[in-house]
Amino acid sequence: NAGVTQTPKFRILKIGQSMTLQCTQDMNHNYMYWYRQDPGMGLKLIYYSVGAGITDKGEVPNGYNVSRSTTEDFPLRLELAAPSQTSVYFCASTAYRSPEAFFGQGTRLTVV
Amino acid sequence: EDKVVQSPLSLVVHEGDTVTLNCSYEVTNFRSLLWYKQEKKAPTFLFMLTSSGIEKKSGRLSSILDKKELFSILNITATQTGDSAIYLCAVETGTASKLTFGTGTRLQVTL
Numbered sequence: 068n069a070g071v072t073q074t075p076k077f078r079i080l081k082i083g084q085s086m087t088l089q090c091t092q093d094m095n096h097n098y099m100y101w102y103r104q105d106p107g108m109g110l111k112l113i114y115y116s117v118g119a120g121i122t123d124k125g126e127v128p129n130g131y132n133v134s135r136s137t138t139e140d141f142p143l144r145l146e147l148a149a150p151s152q153t154s155v156y157f158c159a160s161t162a163y164r165s166p167e168a169f170f171g172q173g174t175r176l177t178v179v
Numbered sequence: 180e181d182k183v184v185q186s187p188l189s190l191v192v193h194e195g196d197t198v199t200l201n202c203s204y205e206v207t208n209f210r211s212l213l214w215y216k217q218e219k220k221a222p223t224f225l226f227m228l229t230s231s232g233i234e235k236k237s238g239r240l241s242s243i244l245d246k247k248e249l250f251s252i253l254n255i256t257a258t259q260t261g262d263s264a265i266y267l268c269a270v271e272t273g274t275a276s277k278l279t280f281g282t283g284t285r286l287q288v289t290l
Contacts, residue, residue: 109280117275166211166271170221
C-alpha cells in the first residue's frame with residue numbers, strides 16, 4: 068500500500084532551470100494538493116485539484132504550474148527556478164469531503 | 180486572510196512531563212481543525228475536531244476545540260523521547276478540504 072509517492076526526494080537546480088515534481092497516489096482520492104514548507108514555517112498551499120481536469124490556485128501559486136490528467140497523478144512544474152523556491156515540497160491527497168490529508172515523503176529542492 | 184497561530188514556537192521538557200500546545204485561528208468558513216505530528220519527513224494525522232467541547236483522545240494525547248473562543252489545545256501526558264517532533268495545527272476552510280497551517284510547535288523531550 069504505497070499511499071502518496073513523490074519523486075525525486077532531493078534536487079539541486081540552478082537559477083533559471085525548470086523541473087517537474089512528480090506525485091502519484093493509489094488511494095483513488097479525488098482531491099490532491101501541493102504544499103511548500105520553508106524552514107520554521109508551516110505548510111503553504113501552492114495548488115490543488117478536486118478531480119481530473121480541474122485545478123485551482125492556492126495561497127502561493129506564482130512560479131508554479133500544475134496539471135491533473137488522471138485521478139492518480141498531480142505533477143508540479145517549476146518554470147525558471149528562483150532561490151525563493153528553495154523549500155520542501157509536499158504532495159497530499161484526501162478522500163472526497165474529508166480533510167484528513169495523506170502526505171508524501173516530500174521533495175527537498177535547493178535552487179542555487 | 181485566514182490565519183492560524185500556534186504557541187509556543189518551541190518547547191523543551193523532561194521525559195514524564197505534561198505539555199500543552201496551543202492553536203488559535205481566525206478564518207472564514209471554518210469546517211474543522213486538525214492536528215498533525217511531523218517528525219523527519221511527512222506530517223502524520225493525529226486528530227480532527229469539528230465540535231466544541233468534545234475531547235478526542237489517543238493514548239497519552241488528547242485535544243479539544245473551543246469554537247466560541249477560536250482555539251484548540253493538544254495535551255501530551257507522560258511525555259517520551261519519541262514525542263519529540265513538530266506539532267502542526269491546521270484549519271479546514273471552504274470547499275475542497277483546503278488546509279491553512281500554523282507554523283508549528285517544535286517539542287523536544289529530553290531524558
